[in-house]
Amino acid sequence: MKAVIAEGSGPPEVLVLRDIPTPVPAGRQVLVRVRACGVCRRDVLTRQAAQRRGAASPLVLGHEIAGEVAALGPDARRFAVGDRVCSTQRERVCGCCTMCRTDRETLCADLRFLGFEAAGGYAEYALVNDDNLARVPASVDFPAAAIVACTVGTSYNAVCDTGRARPGETVLIVGMGGLGSHAVQIAHAMGTRVIAATRSPGKEGALRQAGADVVVVTADGRFAEGVRQATAGRGVDMAVDTVGGATFHEVRRSMAPGGRIVVVGEVTGTPVELDIAAIYRRGLEIRSAVSTSRRQLEMALRMVESGAVRPLVERIMPLEQAAEAHRLVEANAVTGRVVLVP
Template identity: 30%
Template sequence: MKVAALKAPGGLDKIVIEERPDPRPGPGEVLVRVRASSLNFHDYAVVAGIIKTPDGRIPMSDGAGEVVEVGAGVSVFKPGDKVLSTFFPHWEAGLPAVERMAAVPGDGADGFAAELVAMPAEAFTRQPEGWSFAEAATLPCAALTAWRALVVEARIKPGDVVLTQGTGGVSIFALQLAKAMGARVVATSSSAEKLARLKALGADHLINYKEEPEWGRAAAAWSKGGVDAVVEIGGAGTMSQSITAARLGGHISLIGVLAGWAGEISTATVMAKNITIKGVTVGSKQEQREMIAAVEATGIRPVIDRSFPLEGIAAAFEHQIAQRHFGKICLEF
């Protein structure tokens, strides 16, 4: 089989396409013909060497494909079934725990930049009915993160106001999920063109953060007292504005650090406004099943910017780094 492998110490120039023996499923495992994957910041951190992995690691946490063979004792799937990976294969349900968040594909174990994978059947769920492999491959990290941030943690309801940042995969899924649940959405971007596309997806209020540096104040003013939930992807560089934007008793889901790993925040404001700040790292297998049922019921479909072949994986990451994309970037092979 053909795989993309990362040579130590990492870097886009250290990704090589090579041939490896086809795997076979052991007891409790399924052999999956991978058809698609999608890029996340986590994957970039791996291939860039920010997250250290062993020499020869196969990257990519997300994968969608079809079962071609099952190992002894497997009854949940059969050959021909369309399956979807889980970001945390050992996290079935319940609260986060160290042992449940181990062996992330493409990081703690080989991932889905491979034509074939043999993994435990428990590492997969079904795909949404009628979705392409590329569409399904956008769900395990980005969509589930947005789902857990808004539905599980913030518990948004119809009439709530949600603030999203930018036009990456998590932010667009958050916009779509919020609208499907009857919430209003304030969306930010630095691009007028991208803001127009966010409007077309249903955003109720748009803020160009380059033109409006105090966008937190603007969001609070539009929502007449502050937003109910923020999907915070920037981290330290944007957190102060998110705190300003939040209402009394509001909820901030911290899911990214794209604008800084550490920095000062107004703890006094957090305290005075009784804001909940909750770190969110993807979600459980049970939450993925619930999210799949929700997207089927609501008709949500992912926004895919562009797909690349497996051999174009480095070019796909270059496209991601350039921030030219709107929505998800996929690999299809």
């Protein structure tokens, strides 16, 4: 089969198209004929440091996979050849640890991440264990299905499960990359009043269309004052912060008493100095949403099927242009996702 291999670490040129043997499913593995694979910022980071311990060799990137079941391992259940499926980002989890048994399999110590510990979806075929796949509804196309697990599913986790958004609450979404723009849609669908904070004035129209009731645009990233104004000085009940250290204190200042801060990733590498009294006295909570469990992926797919959430696919490119796709993502030249199609 054709596959894009990361040959060493470094610039996008290390991604090269090669012929490698088509894998054969064993045990509970499902052979997925890849119809679309999302290109994630995480792929760029993996490519830049591909020699890290634990990486598969040869290294095929890509954890956002959608396609059809082509063959089944002898112990695979739940699926038949021809079924339309998408991946949870993982090739396998152990299935029996405390995390796996409590809908937190994204924290399983024995998980194998697609496109790192296991070969990923920048290829014509990929192997995924049956319990790490979800069925794709007929009305959802493959490029959209491919990005549901990473962008929609993680936003679903942040807004609904970790953030426990309730109708009537006011929710702040910070950072309008892949996660933030989908989190706005989900928070709107959950019946909350949505405030979106962004540095880009050009995004305001799209954010309002996605369901933001208020858009706070600040060139310097000091959005807390705008959030307080929009909430009559009270602050928000819950915030989803997709940026991290650089925005943490503005988020903290935006919270109502008892508010819940949900951290989803850290993209700036900015350490935060924290006065615990500023958290404790106001009864704030800080929680983390890590990736997407299979149940969360299935819920996210239902929201897409119902039309409540629209996955934002911006460019569809042929597999052999993986290096060019990485250049686009690295240069922040795209707002929605780039998807590779074998």
